[in-house]
Amino acid sequence: MSTSINVAEELIGFNGERLLLSPPADGKEPEFWTFRSAVITALRAPKEGMDASAKYETERLLHKLHSTNSVVMKSEQVTLIKERVGELMPPEILGPVFRLLEPDIYTEDE
Numbered sequence: 001m002s003t004s005i006n007v008a009e010e011l012i013g014f015n016g017e018r019l020l021l022s023p024p025a026d027g028k029e030p031e032f033w034t035f036r037s038a039v040i041t042a043l044r045a046p047k048e049g050m051d052a053s054a055k056y057e058t059e060r061l062l063h064k065l066h067s068t069n070s071v072v073m074k075s076e077q078v079t080l081i082k083e084r085v086g087e088l089m090p091p092e093i094l095g096p097v098f099r100l101l102e103p104d105i106y107t108e109d110e
Contacts, residue, residue, distance in 0.1 A: 001075045003101060007036040008069040011096035019092060035100050036065055038093050042084040078102070 011019045011033040019033040031037075043058055043065075050058070061077050073081075078101050085097050099106045 002072050003075075003078055004070060004072045005035060005100055006069055007034065007039070007065055007071050009035050009100060011035065011038060011093060013092050014095070019096070033093060035097060038089060038097050039081050039085060040065055042088045043081070045084070045088050047084070
């Protein structure tokens with residue numbers, strides 16, 4: 001099974017607002033969390049006990065997420081993302097990421 005995701009999609013919080021990644025500063029516009037920024041942040045964080053093969057597969061997924069806005073992911077990649085986001089991200093990031101990964105399972109109406 002594979003899943004296609006627009007990784008540039010901004011994450012919307014429980015209050016219906018875009019989730020702020022970095023506030024405006026020095027004349028720059030604010031940045032908001034996207035699926036891409038949340039997942040890349042989670043995947044790049046060190047994880048104790050990862051073997052070389054797991055690190056390589058993670059690097060390949062990072063490359064895929066970075067290189068295009070529409071990404072097709074295998075079920076193993078979805079599982080990896082859910083594990084890492086689940087370990088490292090707060091609920092307000094986890095929820096929107098999970099809903100984008102598996103909209104049939106995780107819905108707004110739960």
